[in-house]
Amino acid sequence: MNMIGLPLDRTDGLLKVTGEARYAAEFPAARLAHAVLVTSTVPSGSIASIDSARMQSMPGVILVMTYQNAMKLPNGGRPPLAPPAGRHLSLLQDNQVHYSNEPVAVVVAETLEQATDAARQLRITYQSAPATLDFARAKSTAHAPDKPQGRQTDTLRGDIAAGLASGTTRIDAVYTTPMEHHNPMEPHAVLAMWDGPKLTLYDTTQGVSGAKTAVSKTFGIEADNVHVISPFVGGGFGCKGSSWSHVTLCAMAAKQTGRPVRLALERPQMFGPVGGRPMTEQHFVIAARGDGTLTGMRHDTYSNTSVIEDWTETCAMVTRMLYAVPNQSTTHRLVPLNVGTPTFMRAPGEATGSFALESAMDELAWALKMDPVALRLKNYAEVDPQDNKPGASKGLREGVRVGAEKFGWSRRTPAPRSMRDGNTLIGLGMATATYPANRSAASAIARILPDGTATVASGTQDIGTGTYTVMTQVAADAMGFSPDAIRFALGDSSLPQAPVSGGSQSVASVSPAVRDAATQVRARLVAMALADPASPVHGATPDEVTVENGWVISMKDASRRDPAGAILARAGGQPIEARASVKPGDEKQKFSFHSFGAVFAEVHVDADLGMIRVARITSVYGVGRLLNAKTANSQLMGGIVWGIGAALEEKTDLDTRHGRFVNANLAEYHVPVNADIGAIDISFIDEVDPHINSLGAKGIGEIGITGVSAAIANAVFHATGVRVRDLPITLDKVFMGSTQA
Numbered sequence: 001m002n003m004i005g006l007p008l009d010r011t012d013g014l015l016k017v018t019g020e021a022r023y024a025a026e027f028p029a030a031r032l033a034h035a036v037l038v039t040s041t042v043p044s045g046s047i048a049s050i051d052s053a054r055m056q057s058m059p060g061v062i063l064v065m066t067y068q069n070a071m072k073l074p075n076g077g078r079p080p081l082a083p084p085a086g087r088h089l090s091l092l093q094d095n096q097v098h099y100s101n102e103p104v105a106v107v108v109a110e111t112l113e114q115a116t117d118a119a120r121q122l123r124i125t126y127q128s129a130p131a132t133l134d135f136a137r138a139k140s141t142a143h144a145p146d147k148p149q150g151r152q153t154d155t156l157r158g159d160i161a162a163g164l165a166s167g168t169t170r171i172d173a174v175y176t177t178p179m180e181h182h183n184p185m186e187p188h189a190v191l192a193m194w195d196g197p198k199l200t201l202y203d204t205t206q207g208v209s210g211a212k213t214a215v216s217k218t219f220g221i222e223a224d225n226v227h228v229i230s231p232f233v234g235g236g237f238g239c240k241g242s243s244w245s246h247v248t249l250c251a252m253a254a255k256q257t258g259r260p261v262r263l264a265l266e267r268p269q270m271f272g273p274v275g276g277r278p279m280t281e282q283h284f285v286i287a288a289r290g291d292g293t294l295t296g297m298r299h300d301t302y303s304n305t306s307v308i309e310d311w312t313e314t315c316a317m318v319t320r321m322l323y324a325v326p327n328q329s330t331t332h333r334l335v336p337l338n339v340g341t342p343t344f345m346r347a348p349g350e351a352t353g354s355f356a357l358e359s360a361m362d363e364l365a366w367a368l369k370m371d372p373v374a375l376r377l378k379n380y381a382e383v384d385p386q387d388n389k390p391g392a393s394k395g396l397r398e399g400v401r402v403g404a405e406k407f408g409w410s411r412r413t414p415a416p417r418s419m420r421d422g423n424t425l426i427g428l429g430m431a432t433a434t435y436p437a438n439r440s441a442a443s444a445i446a447r448i449l450p451d452g453t454a455t456v457a458s459g460t461q462d463i464g465t466g467t468y469t470v471m472t473q474v475a476a477d478a479m480g481f482s483p484d485a486i487r488f489a490l491g492d493s494s495l496p497q498a499p500v501s502g503g504s505q506s507v508a509s510v511s512p513a514v515r516d517a518a519t520q521v522r523a524r525l526v527a528m529a530l531a532d533p534a535s536p537v538h539g540a541t542p543d544e545v546t547v548e549n550g551w552v553i554s555m556k557d558a559s560r561r562d563p564a565g566a567i568l569a570r571a572g573g574q575p576i577e578a579r580a581s582v583k584p585g586d587e588k589q590k591f592s593f594h595s596f597g598a599v600f601a602e603v604h605v606d607a608d609l610g611m612i613r614v615a616r617i618t619s620v621y622g623v624g625r626l627l628n629a630k631t632a633n634s635q636l637m638g639g640i641v642w643g644i645g646a647a648l649e650e651k652t653d654l655d656t657r658h659g660r661f662v663n664a665n666l667a668e669y670h671v672p673v674n675a676d677i678g679a680i681d682i683s684f685i686d687e688v689d690p691h692i693n694s695l696g697a698k699g700i701g702e703i704g705i706t707g708v709s710a711a712i713a714n715a716v717f718h719a720t721g722v723r724v725r726d727l728p729i730t731l732d733k734v735f736m737g738s739t740q741a
């Protein structure tokens with residue numbers, strides 16, 4: 001492999017910076033009509049009246065679609081697939097309201113301005129019903145979800161009571177994380193058009209084939225009558241992994257108007273109808289002996305869901321696998337609230353769970369007067385403690401060692417408030433990062449064209465991560481072509497099927513399919529050349545030739561060489577192609593697959609004002625073979641930046657009287673800007689996972705955010721002596737904590 005790992009620039013970079021890359025809301029259509037989504041203003045109840053008749057006479061208005069006139073869907077529009085593949089959507093099939101900001105109408109007009117005007121003036125009155133909005137109070141009615149994300153709801157190993165009793169030092173603490181909402185630069189958007197029975201959707205999605213399945217089943221039409229196209233996605237971090245109400249509503253509006261219809265969500269509509277991270281409350285009890293050996297660990301977690309669907313933030317997954325603790329119990333409980341259904345949001349479960357676990361471990365280290373790094377190594381899990389399987393690759397020990405050295409951990413003096421520079425309190429903290437290394441079945445096609453170039457395609461997605469680029473590299477490497485001679489296509493449900501770009505699985509799933517298809521088509525090209533008496537390489541055996549830059553070359557005599565274009569031309573000028581479908585084998589039965597990392601953070605806290613700056617982060621990751629050092633670095637940096645945001649800034653504020661999110665905009669929902677970010681130093685353990693796939697590559701999409709908020713919380717404690725257990729760590733919490741201390 002000589003292309004794999006190179007820091008190639010993004011193949012789609014030029015298209016993006018010049019504005020040529022076309023996103024869902026930018027596709028043109030003849031006779032395009034514009035839709036605006038109208039959402040509820042009460043969190044519970046039913047629609048009492050809608051003055052849609054008046055709207056119909058407003059300029060340009062084509063349709064005001066409400067529960068009164070919306071087309072009837074099979075089975076009342078209930079999800080034909082089990083959640084989360086099929087969501088419980090709001091498709092105007094009845095007048096019920098389950099949360100504030102729930103879709104209740106769609107206004108379609110000739111122009112976006114006319115649709116917006118009519119939508120703003122549409123008066124809807126509601127019959128309100130009591131709403132459940134107070135998490136703390138509703139907790140008493142929490143229920144156990146059924147197999148969240150296909151995993152066990154609760155786990156128990158060893159004897160938890162005896163384990164907790166046998167420790168001499170004990171931590172008993174509750175950690176909370178807030179609701180957060182996805183704010184990719186590109187909000188959800190879709191363009192729907194019907195041609196007879198056929199529906200085309202230009203959608204911004206993390207899964208074209210999942211969208212095709214969900215929408216076709218919702219309409220009760222043949223799957224192959226739905227074509228989903230999504231060449232560019234302006235960020236998708238889990239929210240675009242499901243097809244939400246607006247997609248089907250847009251298709252319904254297109255059907256009812258007989259026009260192509262475009263519907264783009266407004267920024268405030270990102271808060272509720274399209275998922276988000278639920279709030280969590282996590283209770284840890286940890287016991288250890290004086291030497292740091294863990295004897296017992298209990299992790300009880302609560303997260304909110306909606307009243308229409310169970311969705312679980314699986315906070316305890318990381319607790320189950322990270323440390324070699326013999327006695328452990330973990331639980332997940334759900335608290336339904338009258339809010340939109342939560343969903344996957346970058347490292348769902350691991351981002352929030354690692355905050356609680358790695359904060360608690362830091363608290364334990366301090367209670368034991370033990371170095372936090374030493375405590376973690378003391379309880380290092382050589383095998384996955386939950387299922388006793390060995391890790392297929394585990395660079396964590398090495399990551400901790402390298403990270404500590406690069407970061408300068410040895411300069412840390414253990415006591416809180418012991419490091420300062422004038423009025424600045426300096427804190428150093430660390431935490432573990434981890435995320436499962438997932439893989440699913442995927443397929444691809446590789447085709448060499450008569451002009452000597454190639455197209456390679458898979459129905460995967462590039463959600464900003466670099467899929468176009470790394471798959472081009474994988475194909476170029478396997479085929480012996482220059483990356484410049486390969487055009488990679490994706491984001492189209494008519495291409496060979498690939499999984500949702502979620503769960504950090506695209507590279508691990510799709511690259512072996514691309515590699516397989518590319519290897520096969522290369523073999524066909526070589527065979528054609530060798531069999532052709534007119535070829536300069538005629539008569540050689542396949543292992544006597546190589547393919548470089550699209551030329552089949554004799555390894556004995558490099559002057560004997562034949563370019564792909566000539567080989568195909570002599571054979572009649574037809575393209576040659578190969579398809580591959582690959583899927584995981586039984587390796588998951590034998591090995592535990594995870595990516596790991598160690599995160600070190602230095603914070604600076606103003607001693608008087610409590611203002612926190614993250615001066616620097618040093619992270620070292622073991623993520624298997626890197627396919628592209630540059631996109632990998634960018635991916636992890638994005639995750640770390642988000643981790644800083646989660647630690648210090650992000651929170652959706654729910655008004656528990658009215659069920660409104662009061663900061664549903666980018667002015668008041670704070671995400672990091674460049675000025676918030678200090679130095680970020682990312683490096684990798686040289687690691688190839690021998691079992692996960694033919695490339696040895698694990699995923700890197702989500703691990704970057706994990707561990708970061710704990711490392712920062714731990715650093716803030718070290719700087720100030722104030723332990724903040726509820727995110728985000730805002731200066732008031734540090735300030736109040738220090739005045740109480």
Ligand code: MOS
Pocket residue numbers: 206236237238239241344345346347348501502503504702
């Ligand atoms: Mo990721 S939260 O599985 O898109």
